[in-house]
Amino acid sequence: MLKVTTEPLERCQVLMTVEVDDAQADQLLKAAAKRIATQVQIPGFRPGKAPYSLIVRRFGEEAIREEAMEDLGGKVFREALKQANLEPFAPASMEEVSWQPLVMKVRVPLAPVIELGDYRSLRLEDAPLEVTEEEIDQELADIQEEYASWETVDRPARIGDRVEISLRAESDGETFSREKVTISIGDPDKEPKYAAILKTLIGMAPGEERTTVMPFAIFSEETDAESGEEGAEPESAGRDANVWIKVHAIQEKHVHPLDDDFAQMMGDFNTLEELREKVRTSLIRIKKEEFEEQQVAQTIERITSEMAHVEWPPVLEESAIDRWMSGLEQRLKQQGMPLQTYLRAQQKSLEQLREELRPRVQQQLRRSLVLQEIARREGLSVEPDEVLRYIETLAATAGDRQQDVVQSALSRAGLRQVFHDLLDAKVRIRLLQILKGEAQEITEEQSTEVEELAEPSGEMPAASSEKPVDAEVNVVLASSEGK
């Protein structure tokens, strides 16, 4: 029989002391010796047939004890857990083992404790959802701009025009050339980087060619930006280039005047007044959605940082940091930089980096635990069907990268991410309902015990970018608005 005593430790952990009586300890050692015997060849004995005393003599007691640890950590540990009625949240760690008598102390991490506080009593703040005439005017002006027509003109180029040009720049044997590209001429004062080109273009007539000298950096940076290498100091800095420019055509922008005609062009509107009304309502809707979204985000923030009391075992935190680190390592690898080099460049030790990450990871962990708990209390869950459907829509919008997208989504990490995203979106919708006072009271049966939930989101990739989550939420919020 086992004698099990438990002693609560800080941060959701329990120190479990298990005493094993001699007979059982003996059994454990014998079994361990037998396992060793099957693995080695001892002359005179078939594998597994050598007596205990011989194994002790050959390999020493230590070896047998070590082998016996496997059982201790497995069978005995499980039995002890059952007796103590504990459910470990993550693999436990052996703190101490002493033989004769056999006593082991195990640190068992328990599930995180999350007290949410009375989040259901939170309500939307009143917000003045007003749209000023100026905002409508601005919006209309934007629409005007968007639907402006371009007309080819025969005069020198001016600011605001669109020109079609060919361009060739040469410097030290390096060339940069573009054929018949269209660029719009902005104000050179506002775009200092391209001022040299813009100033040259202004005043050129259709068909005109010019050769001039300007810094080559203008072009090389453009190529850099295209290849996605940021931050690298262009080695072409400071060099001048001989540039040849030819203007093929100049187009002038024609903005349609704001009148009933314009309104009719926009669709089902008879008068400008109707269009204005439409713009007003859609602006209000957008503002309302933004406001609600912001409120939900604030509410989550508030529950997380003010209302909720969250505790979790250190293992959870460490493994989250581990995941973050391996994510970082992978990203660095893609850039062709080993982690060691990165650390040296940052002049940090691995431990320092981990410590730096800790507050961030803690915050993320807190947030995800809170969201999880809300999901659990509200009885929200994500069905496999939904995950598949989500992946299908992802695939449908992925275009020619379809296969990659599906593959990465179906990986373990990908599925977890999708699962997490979907749940997150659901929680946000529910929170919005709560804030609006539209959510139904929860009864006990409704709040599901979603067991597998704890694991995946507990292991939620710490490096999960916020972007996809937000994007998804937007979509969902928008569609829920429509109903």
Next chain:
Amino acid sequence: MAELSPYEVIKRPLNTEKSTLAAEMNQYIFEVDPRANKVQVREAVEQVFKVDVTKVRVINMPPRFGRWGRKRVKRSPAWKKAIVTLAPGQKIEIFEGV
């Protein structure tokens, strides 16, 4: 009969599955000098291990041959095995721990 000291008579204890089984029946198995007889084995075991021997059986183990080309070569020499039965209740410790 060759004059052999007890330590010359007993060469080594045999520690095999079979000898482990025999030990449970109070029988211990040794490799002994091929020249030794049962009496010498009895005396040697009694003297070395300070026990009473009730019975000794000896077996001459044949040499093992191998082939090297067309030649027959000896792979392991002939040796003598002795199974020694002790008086009830006695035992030889070395089988418990060599």
